[in-house]
Amino acid sequence: MKRKQDVLQGTLALMVLKTLDVLGTLHGFGIARRIEQISGNLLAVNQGTLYPVLLKLEQEGAIASEWGSSENNRRARFYRLTREGRKRLQIETQDWEQTAAIVGRFFAVKTEDLS
Amino acid sequence: MKFLRRFLNRLFNSATGRANEERLSEEIAEHIALQTDENLRAGLSPVEAKRQAMLKFGGVEAMKLDYRTARGLPFIENLLGDLRNAVRTISRMPALAIVIIVSLAIGIGVNTTIFSWIQMILFQPMPAVNGAANFLMVEPSSETGGYPGASWLEYRDLQTRLPALRDIVASQIVPFNVGVPGKIERTHGQLVSGNFFSALGLKPAIGRFIRPEEAERPGAEPVVVISYDYWQTRFRCAPEAVGQKLRINERDLIIIGVAPKEFQGTMVPLKFELWVPATMTPALLGGARDLEDRTSRRFSLIGMLKPGATRQQAQNEFRTAMAQLARDYPDASAGISGEILSFWEAPRGPQRLLISGLAILQGVMLLLLLAVCGNTANLMLARGSTRQREMAVRVALGAGRWRIVSLVLSENMLLALLGAGLGAAFAVWGTTALRIAPMIAAFPIFFPTKVDEFTLAFAILLGIGCGFLFSAAPAVQLARMDPQEGLRSGPNTSPRSRTRKVLMGVEVALASVVLIAAALFLQSFRSARQTAPRFRPEGVLLGAYDRSGRNPNDTSDREFAIRLLERLRSLPDVEAAAIATNVPLDLHGIPHRPFTVQGHVRTEPGQDRAVSNIVTPGYFKVMGIPVLEGSDFADMRDKATPPQAIVNEEFVRRYLNGADALGRSLQTRTQTFTIIGVVRNSVYDAFGEPAQPAVYFSYRDRPQDQGEIHLRTRSGNETALASEARANLRDLDPMLPLYDVRTLSQHIERNLYLRRIPARMFAVLGPLLLGLAAGGIYAVVSYAVARRTREIGVRLAFGATSNRVVLQIIRENLGAITWGTAIGWLLALVISLHAIPNGPVNPGVFLGVPTILLAVATLACWIPARRASRIDPMAALRHE
Numbered sequence: 001m002k003r004k005q006d007v008l009q010g011t012l013a014l015m016v017l018k019t020l021d022v023l024g025t026l027h028g029f030g031i032a033r034r035i036e037q038i039s040g041n042l043l044a045v046n047q048g049t050l051y052p053v054l055l056k057l058e059q060e061g062a063i064a065s066e067w068g069s070s071e072n073n074r075r076a077r078f079y080r081l082t083r084e085g086r087k088r089l090q091i092e093t094q095d096w097e098q099t100a101a102i103v104g105r106f107f108a109v110k111t112e113d114l115s
Numbered sequence: 116m117k118f119l120r121r122f123l124n125r126l127f128n129s130a131t132g133r134a135n136e137e138r139l140s141e142e143i144a145e146h147i148a149l150q151t152d153e154n155l156r157a158g159l160s161p162v163e164a165k166r167q168a169m170l171k172f173g174g175v176e177a178m179k180l181d182y183r184t185a186r187g188l189p190f191i192e193n194l195l196g197d198l199r200n201a202v203r204t205i206s207r208m209p210a211l212a213i214v215i216i217v218s219l220a221i222g223i224g225v226n227t228t229i230f231s232w233i234q235m236i237l238f239q240p241m242p243a244v245n246g247a248a249n250f251l252m253v254e255p256s257s258e259t260g261g262y263p264g265a266s267w268l269e270y271r272d273l274q275t276r277l278p279a280l281r282d283i284v285a286s287q288i289v290p291f292n293v294g295v296p297g298k299i300e301r302t303h304g305q306l307v308s309g310n311f312f313s314a315l316g317l318k319p320a321i322g323r324f325i326r327p328e329e330a331e332r333p334g335a336e337p338v339v340v341i342s343y344d345y346w347q348t349r350f351r352c353a354p355e356a357v358g359q360k361l362r363i364n365e366r367d368l369i370i371i372g373v374a375p376k377e378f379q380g381t382m383v384p385l386k387f388e389l390w391v392p393a394t395m396t397p398a399l400l401g402g403a404r405d406l407e408d409r410t411s412r413r414f415s416l417i418g419m420l421k422p423g424a425t426r427q428q429a430q431n432e433f434r435t436a437m438a439q440l441a442r443d444y445p446d447a448s449a450g451i452s453g454e455i456l457s458f459w460e461a462p463r464g465p466q467r468l469l470i471s472g473l474a475i476l477q478g479v480m481l482l483l484l485l486a487v488c489g490n491t492a493n494l495m496l497a498r499g500s501t502r503q504r505e506m507a508v509r510v511a512l513g514a515g516r517w518r519i520v521s522l523v524l525s526e527n528m529l530l531a532l533l534g535a536g537l538g539a540a541f542a543v544w545g546t547t548a549l550r551i552a553p554m555i556a557a558f559p560i561f562f563p564t565k566v567d568e569f570t571l572a573f574a575i576l577l578g579i580g581c582g583f584l585f586s587a588a589p590a591v592q593l594a595r596m597d598p599q600e601g602l603r604s605g606p607n608t609s610p611r612s613r614t615r616k617v618l619m620g621v622e623v624a625l626a627s628v629v630l631i632a633a634a635l636f637l638q639s640f641r642s643a644r645q646t647a648p649r650f651r652p653e654g655v656l657l658g659a660y661d662r663s664g665r666n667p668n669d670t671s672d673r674e675f676a677i678r679l680l681e682r683l684r685s686l687p688d689v690e691a692a693a694i695a696t697n698v699p700l701d702l703h704g705i706p707h708r709p710f711t712v713q714g715h716v717r718t719e720p721g722q723d724r725a726v727s728n729i730v731t732p733g734y735f736k737v738m739g740i741p742v743l744e745g746s747d748f749a750d751m752r753d754k755a756t757p758p759q760a761i762v763n764e765e766f767v768r769r770y771l772n773g774a775d776a777l778g779r780s781l782q783t784r785t786q787t788f789t790i791i792g793v794v795r796n797s798v799y800d801a802f803g804e805p806a807q808p809a810v811y812f813s814y815r816d817r818p819q820d821q822g823e824i825h826l827r828t829r830s831g832n833e834t835a836l837a838s839e840a841r842a843n844l845r846d847l848d849p850m851l852p853l854y855d856v857r858t859l860s861q862h863i864e865r866n867l868y869l870r871r872i873p874a875r876m877f878a879v880l881g882p883l884l885l886g887l888a889a890g891g892i893y894a895v896v897s898y899a900v901a902r903r904t905r906e907i908g909v910r911l912a913f914g915a916t917s918n919r920v921v922l923q924i925i926r927e928n929l930g931a932i933t934w935g936t937a938i939g940w941l942l943a944l945v946i947s948l949h950a951i952p953n954g955p956v957n958p959g960v961f962l963g964v965p966t967i968l969l970a971v972a973t974l975a976c977w978i979p980a981r982r983a984s985r986i987d988p989m990a991a992l993r994h995e
Contacts, residue, residue: 029150032146046178055182
């Protein structure tokens with residue numbers, strides 16, 4: 001159970017980074033909506049889980065945040081990717097693609113292929 | 116890097132507190148507002164739009180918790196919380212807390228005190244010298260297993276022949292007579308090589324140290340370095356002391372500097388006050404030929420390994436060098452090899468003896484601490500059980516098992532550390548008390564023990580160890596508890612705890628080991644006080660003189676002894692007077708010398724050895740040792756009689772199989788003697804020692820330049836003789852002080868000093884431990900009984916007599932206690948047989964201690980059992 005959460009958290013961080021990379025500066029709700037749009041139902045249940053991830057990324061220096069005003073003129077916290085975050089995104093994208101490729105290949109192997 | 120940054124960030128957040136919390140609330144509000152707007156646009160009603168938005172967001176509080184966890188350092192925050200809680204809990208049980216803290220403090224304090232001795236000997240053998248433990252002793256060793264010391268020329272040779280060592284330092288112990296005629300004081304010093312202070316890495320308190328070139332030309336540089344203490348007591352720390360002259364052995368030496376505070380020479384615990392270049396030896400010691408004579412082996416050498424060199428390497432080089440020297444100078448060095456030794460293995464001085472004694476003592480005291488821990492664990496366990504409901508509530512509210520364990524752990528750790536703190540304070544007091552205790556033997560002894568960061572760390576480590584030990588059981592018990600069970604009214608569940616009984620057994624076992632050890636120790640100490648030394652110590656005055664600085668030779672030494680004895684014997688209150696080189700029961704021991712005796716062929720390798728002492732006629736009369744066969748030595752002026760020796764009974768038994776000893780010849784390295792008498796055995800090195808063979812030689816045949824005057828009084832008031840003895844020696848030679856004046860009884864007391872310390876420790880700790888164990892058993896039993904109130908009520912209601920109930924409770928608990936005592940008893944027996952092989956087992960101790968322990972334990976069970984049996988069955992059944 002805990003492991004599954006870890007995986008989700010890890011991928012969530014990557015999704016956040018990618019979202020900010022593509023859309024530039026964005027507030028929490030924007031990030032959540034974007035991820036929801038792309039991932040389908042993955043985050044539909046608990047958008048709140050996003051905020052601890054944002055905090056962790058900020059503490060690690062991958063993203064930075066500041067106050068600004070949102071579309072309907074409310075005070076909102078805007079997040080943007082830092083240089084370090086961009087670097088990290090690059091590395092993690094590569095890692096992810098590599099991992100995905102390997103796992104994919106494993107799934108592609110059928111029993112009869114081995115005989 | 117990433118981790119570090121995050122950590123610092125979190126630490127900062129932990130400290131800055133709640134500002135961020137608001138930020139989060141704002142963000143959440145904004146998030147939900149935006150989502151609501153979107154839902155409204157999608158056509159939902161305002162109420163439904165808000166509801167959906169909140170649903171989608173998820174549990175706000177759970178998220179906030181997650182957020183908080185990520186933001187700060189939950190570990191530290193929890194710890195602080197636990198600590199606050201621990202302080203509150205402990206302050207709610209002051210009596211129990213005080214018992215636990217004080218008992219731990221005593222255990223830890225005693226252990227720390229002993230450790231401070233061990234660490235002084237092992238790690239800091241020279242106070243004020245950094246890295247002193249890295250110095251090794253470079254000791255020439257003879258075939259017979261003795262360590263004769265090194266000669267000056269040998270030292271000069273070895274300096275260049277041992278590349279694995281740097282800065283080999285030579286020193287020699289010398290007693291100096293300091294002052295002008297009539298006001299002579301005896302002070303101990305070291306004659307040292309020129310590199311002495313630089314190799315030790317010392318900086319002078321003021322002035323300067325001996326320069327290497329000052330120890331090159333014999334007799335050229337009359338300089339002296341004084342100790343800080345000497346500077347303080349004689350010169351009141353005046354800077355003008357440097358440059359002043361000090362009259363030492365009738366030579367004026369110029370004070371050039373003061374050694375740093377606490378430095379007391381290189382032979383701790385011996386304490387020296389003066390350091391003089393070794394090249395002053397002939398000038399100070401009446402033309403001693405130490406500097407050119409290779410047979411005069413009076414120097415001790417120490418050295419430090421060069422970086423990268425190993426001890427084995429140094430050892431090999433040393434052996435090779437000594438073998439070469441043996442070939443070059445067969446007269447002086449034949450058969451002499453060498454060994455590299457650690458400081459604590461020093462062949463001279465009490466280190467070796469102390470370290471083994473201290474190791475045993477430390478072992479026993481650690482057991483005592485373990486017993487205290489067991490006791491504390493039991494008390495905590497009993498208390499922990501009463502807190503089951505509190506813990507159950509915590510678990511029910513969502514506290515994890517680990518949180519419960521850490522809660523219990525932090526409480527106990529706080530107790531343990533408080534105990535360790537108090538224990539360290541005890542240790543400071545204990546070591547200071549030992550420091551100021553007087554220790555005078557043939558040489559001044561001073562133990563520079565202190566509580567430093569090493570010892571402090573040891574105390575804290577012990578505290579933490581204890582904390583973990585006695586937390587384990589209660590923590591596991593509470594963490595394993597089922598909250599539902601715990602929430603239901605407590606007392607009717609799990610009345611019997613296996614853990615508790617096992618703990619009780621272990622505690623009693625440990626206590627019985629320690630108590631037996633303590634009793635054995637006290638017993639041996641008491642019997643030491645009571646056994647007759649087999650000589651008569653009462654009414655004897657001792658005082659030492661030393662003519663080594665007075666240009667002595669055999670004739671003058673003999674003449675001096677004759678004239679001194681004549682004068683002393685003419686004193687009205689003197690019944691008998693004699694001079695001897697050694698006094699029995701000296702802290703430094705009596706020399707054991709090799710010999711061969713006619714009629715005994717040695718089968719195993721090595722040499723026959725016996726305690727040896729050189730005495731004047733009349734010695735046996737003064738000491739009250741009866742001469743069983745033959746006669747006393749011939750008169751000192753007798754020139755005709757060949758050299759004589761007197762042996763003791765044990766000598767005759769061991770080496771001559773009880774055959775007639777008189778008339779046989781006995782040979783030492785240099786002389787041949789005829790045995791003319793047999794005396795009774797007496798005690799030589801220690802009370803309670805097995806009988807030792809002894810040989811006495813006569814001053815007439817082997818005159819010595821130093822001696823201990825023995826005076827037996829008529830009146831029995833020996834101290835009154837001191838001033839007359841002093842005056843007589845001064846009349847004979849105004850340059851000679853009589854030093855170390857004491858009665859024989861005082862001398863013996865000093866020998867017992869090292870034993871008295873542990874004896875006192877045990878005398879206090881033994882009953883204390885017994886009380887603690889009893890208290891622990893009492894607490895456990897009364898707790899267990901309280902939990903079974905209802906059961907007991909039922910029994911009584913069904914007609915059980917109160918006596919039956921009491922018996923049953925005692926029987927249940929006494930099982931574990933008896934097992935514990937039996938195991939402890941066996942353990943103590945094994946240890947005692949191991950420590951003193953073939954020694955007699957003391958039946959009084961081995962029967963008495965378990966009896967007392969069991970009696971006390973039974974009493975500790977009986978009191979709560981009796982109280983329980985007195986309850987009114989109706990009240991008990993209505994209880995809860």
